[in-house]
Amino acid sequence: EAVEAVASTGGDVTVTALADGAVTRVDGPATVREVAAGREWTLPASGFWQVHPAAADTLVDAVLDLLDPRPGESAWDLYGGAGLFAAAVASRVGPAARITLVESAAQGVAAARENLRDLPRVEVVAARVETALARRRVTGPVDLVVLDPPRTGAGARVVRDVIAAGPRAVAYVACDPAAFARDVRTFADAGWELAALRGFDLFPMTQHVELVGLLRPRAALNRR
Ligand SMILES: C[S@@+](CC[C@H](N)C(=O)[O-])C[C@H]1O[C@@H](n2cnc3c(N)ncnc32)[C@H](O)[C@@H]1O
Structure with a gap:
């Protein structure tokens, strides 16, 4: 077939x-x-990885550029897969900073544990993001969050739980602009702003576009 x-x-x-x-x-x-x-x-071979050969590095560059992680900052990598963004952020925040990755697929969890073995401060939590946050298996405060959900988006409950953890910035990697827009609305209703947005043609010859957005509390923008 x-x-x-x-x-x-x-x-x-x-x-x-x-x-x-x-x-x-x-x-x-x-x-x-x-x-x-x-x-x-x-x-x-059957697990999740970005399809376009340049996609992983392109998205990592965008996320690091927008979040600008600083030494010592803590981070969450939600919908973390094998840990692409956790590893990238770890390279900036340093060996002492704590990073928590949440992933629900057994293959992704195993790949993250195997591939991030040299980063003992990265904790891999095997759970659905919504459950891990709601049941407080993952708790704030946290400085930085990477959100890379499937096409359905993160949803209002996850967005509100992320905001409640008090990060200074969220990088949202989105493969579905409509779901992304709905989640941005939830951020906006809570006093957050879409401070930057980049689009990438990661699926050439198709109508699909990948977005990376930077979300920050509006008060933080006004201080700049
Ligand atoms: C778009 S992929 C991103 C993976 C990773 N960030 C990367 O770039 O390689 C989304 C990931 O979220 C996982 N996932 C889907 N729904 C989830 C949920 N409700 N909670 C946690 N992980 C989920 C999938 O298994 C997949 O690994």
Whole structure:
């Protein structure tokens, strides 16, 4: 019914076939290597990773540029996958700063634990973001937040819980502009402002666009 080929930035090629509801690897390794954020990553070929070969570094550059992490700042990487943004932020805040990654897919959690092993101050929480925040498995205060939800967006409850943790800035990576806009409205209703917005053509020849937005409390903008 479908054939998927993964050609990784580390040089691996894996082909899988979908037939009768079953996914079968027909060629290549089960795990592939990717290179991004100055690191090499080992990931399941079927797990989440940015599709365009330049996407991971492009998004990392945008997130770091907008958040401008400072040494010692704490951070959350929500919907963190294998930890791309957690690793990038860790390189700026330094080895003593605490970073919490939340991811719900078992494959993503395992990949994050494996790939971030050299960063002991990064805690990987296996949970849905909404549950982790609501049940206070992850608690503030926190300085910086990266939000990279699936197409449905983070939703009002998650946005309100993020705001309640008191970050000075949130970088929102969005693959669905409509869901992003709804979440920006929730930030705005709480006195936050979209301070910067960048768009990237990460899916050429399609109508899709990836956004990275910087959200900050309005009072912080007025002080500048
Ligand atoms: C767009 S991907 C981003 C992954 C990662 N930030 C990256 O750039 O590689 C969204 C991630 O969120 C995870 N996810 C989806 N819904 C979730 C939820 N409710 N709570 C936590 N993680 C979720 C997916 O498994 C996926 O890894």
